[in-house]
Amino acid sequence: DIVLTQSPDSLAVSLGERATINCKSSQRILYTSNNKNYLAWYQQKPGQPPKLLISWASTRESGVPDRFSGSGSGTDFTLTISSLQAEDVAVYYCQQYYSTPYTFGQGTKLEIK
């Protein structure tokens, strides 16, 4: 199974500052045949289901603010929030869809400093 390890487990950032969350995969999740990284990022607020933010490691979903961006390739990936807003307080998860069983990182809790 592919293990995704997120860091840090929790993060406190001041409003307007940058937040960076990392996701490391135990094996490469880049298909060389199509040059796509099979990684998604989700945001989950308390009492709500997860919300898809980014797919293919860096493709932002429609309606997601452009302060959210994804980067990385192979085994190392990053979710960046360029200027933290109060509504971004949530738990963030990465997920690989390269192979079954599809797995998630353990989550990173983002708070306001």
Add this chain to the structure above:
Amino acid sequence: QVQLVESGGGVVQTGRSLRLSCAASGFTFSSFAMHWVRQAPGKGLEWMATISSDGSNKYYEDSVKGRFTISRDNSKNTLYLQMNSLRADDTAVYYCAKVPYSNSWLYAEYFHHWGQGTLVTVSS
């Protein structure tokens, strides 16, 4: 708009069975693979199972293989999860989730839409 509404959760004793349903609307259900994902209280997300658009192909996470069965009725736009031999560590909110691309299988299995979830509590 896409709607996924789970039902069937509740409190059940260890070793018993439960069937969850997910009623889908707002899209052509029969064209999309579907998934179940669960989340234990205060814990992270765990993928459980997937089924192809026509129901002919299925995959399961190892801890539920042989105990859980995913199925669908495309005439009723409904996804199911039959859960047998329930254990305390099956206690979780169970979400159904839809993939983004129609008529695909094991290609882009990320979760474009989620239901609100249904809570299953397994108690002795």
